[in-house]
Amino acid sequence: MPLTTPLRFGLPKGSLEQSTIELLGRAGFKVQSSSRGYKPYINDPELDGRLVRPQEMSRYVAQGFLDFGITGKDWIQESGHKVEVLCDLAYSKATSLPARWVVAVPENSPMKTVKDLQGKRIATELVETTKRYLAEHNVTAEIEFSWGATEVKVPELVDAIVDLTETGSSLRANKLRIIDTIIESYPQLIVNTEVFADPEKRKKLENIKLLLIGALNAREKVGLKMNVPKAVIEKLSATLPALRNPTISPLADPSWTAVEIIIDEAVVRDLIPRLKDLGAEGIIEYPLNKVVY
Numbered sequence: 001m002p003l004t005t006p007l008r009f010g011l012p013k014g015s016l017e018q019s020t021i022e023l024l025g026r027a028g029f030k031v032q033s034s035s036r037g038y039k040p041y042i043n044d045p046e047l048d049g050r051l052v053r054p055q056e057m058s059r060y061v062a063q064g065f066l067d068f069g070i071t072g073k074d075w076i077q078e079s080g081h082k083v084e085v086l087c088d089l090a091y092s093k094a095t096s097l098p099a100r101w102v103v104a105v106p107e108n109s110p111m112k113t114v115k116d117l118q119g120k121r122i123a124t125e126l127v128e129t130t131k132r133y134l135a136e137h138n139v140t141a142e143i144e145f146s147w148g149a150t151e152v153k154v155p156e157l158v159d160a161i162v163d164l165t166e167t168g169s170s171l172r173a174n175k176l177r178i179i180d181t182i183i184e185s186y187p188q189l190i191v192n193t194e195v196f197a198d199p200e201k202r203k204k205l206e207n208i209k210l211l212l213i214g215a216l217n218a219r220e221k222v223g224l225k226m227n228v229p230k231a232v233i234e235k236l237s238a239t240l241p242a243l244r245n246p247t248i249s250p251l252a253d254p255s256w257t258a259v260e261i262i263i264d265e266a267v268v269r270d271l272i273p274r275l276k277d278l279g280a281e282g283i284i285e286y287p288l289n290k291v292v293y
Contacts, residue, residue, distance in 0.1 A: 003204060006048040007195070010060060010069025011040065013051040015093045016187060020070055023091055026215035026289045027208075046204060055125075058083050058190060067195045068205060074101055074164075074185035078129050084196040086189040087209050090216055095166055098184040101126055102168075104151070104176040105160045114180050117141050117160060123153045124162035126182070133162075133182045151176060214290035221288055222265045224272075226280040227256050236278050240271065262291060 011020055011031070021031045024042075033040035033051060040049040050069075052060060055078075057071035062081035076083065092099050103122075105111045111120075114137045123146040124130050130143055146153065150161045151174040162182060165171055171178065189209055195201050228236060233248070236259075247260040259280070263271065272283055 001200070003046045003200060006046050007067040007201060007204065008065070009042065009047045009049050010052045010057050010066040010071070011049055012054040012057065012069075012071055012187070013038070014053060016054060016070075016072075017051065019091055019093055020187070023089070023212065023215055026218070027211040028289075029208075029211075055079075061190050061192050064192055064194065066192070067201070068189065068191040070187050070189055072099065072185045073188050074099070074126060074129065074183055076188060076190060077183065078126055080128070082193060083190040084193055086191055086196075086205060087213065089187045089189060089212060091187065091219075092166055096219065097166055098186050099164055099166055100184050101129070101162055101164055101182045102171070102178045103160055103162055103180045103182065104154075104171050104178050106155045107175045107177045109155070109159075109177070111160065112179060114139055116179075120159035121157075122160045122162060123150050123158040125150070125164075126162055129183060130162045210292060211290065214292040217291040217293065218288035220265055221262050221291060222268060223260065223262050223286045223288055224268070224275075224283065225258065225260045225286070226275060226283040227251065228259050228278075228280050230255055230257055232279045233257060233259075236275070236280070239278065240274065262288065 011017065021033070024031050029047070030043040031040050031049065038051045040051060042049045050066060052066070052069065054071040054075050057066070057069045058076045058079045058081045060066045061069050061083050070089065090096060103114065103117070111117065117134065118139050119141060121142045121144065122130065123144050125146055127143055127145050134141055144158070146161070150163045151171060154161055154176065163171070168178060189212065191205055237246070249258040251258055268285060275283055
């Protein structure tokens with residue numbers, strides 16, 4: 001049965017917004033939003049979307065203003081609000097790598113380790129997490145909240161920063177050097193505790209989780225179809241480990257079979273010529289939206 005009231009779904013506004021909308025699209029949820037609006041349309045009548053800053057997401061979910069949402073593990077930990085984490089979602093703004101909050105200092109700084117931050121001044125958006133990190137290492141430093149453009153504040157305004165990076169390229173461009181990583185963070189699908197306890201709502205959320213993870217599983221994979229002479233099937237399977245468990249179907253010509261596999265896209269350019277050399281014909285490569293294991 002459909003839910004009587006749509007679930008209020010918080011989507012992260014800002015750097016993760018576009019990649020989240022693309023992921024939802026591959027999972028089957030088409031999202032339409034405008035640059036000015038904060039209520040995007042989702043092609044599922046059981047979902048009522050809201051665009052919310054990731055820093056505020058866990059607070060709104062914990063307090064019940066949103067039923068569930070997507071935000072980074074970093075901001076959940078920073079806020080300290082009680083929410084249920086349904087799953088990690090392994091994507092970020094530009095890559096499939098986790099985002100990292102790192103301690104960075106000027107390239108020519110003598111500071112090498114966290115101990116060298118003793119008595120220093122540090123700028124960051126992630127204040128509470130940075131405080132806990134320093135306390136764990138018995139380091140006392142002055143921590144100030146940064147409203148953005150944190151990397152330009154060293155060395156004139158502060159001695160070091162704690163900033164978010166995926167590849168480190170922005171830090172290198174600003175002549176900064178990483179001395180430690182405080183936390184690695186993927187987005188997480190989080191749920192209000194009361195909503196999580198409702199069986200019907202939880203079932204809907206589990207279905208959404210299944211589709212999102214399926215979309216992530218398919219991100220770097222493709223499908224291959226081909227026709228293969230029966231006489232070379234064993235040789236083909238033994239030569240190419242990825243084909244040990246293909247789907248094999250009979251064709252009208254009893255001497256040929258249809259073979260279908262899912263494989264990492266990165267190896268396809270080397271694989272297709274080898275398949276051709278082994279006698280495969282009619283090789284078709286196709287993209288995937290979801291792979292559900």
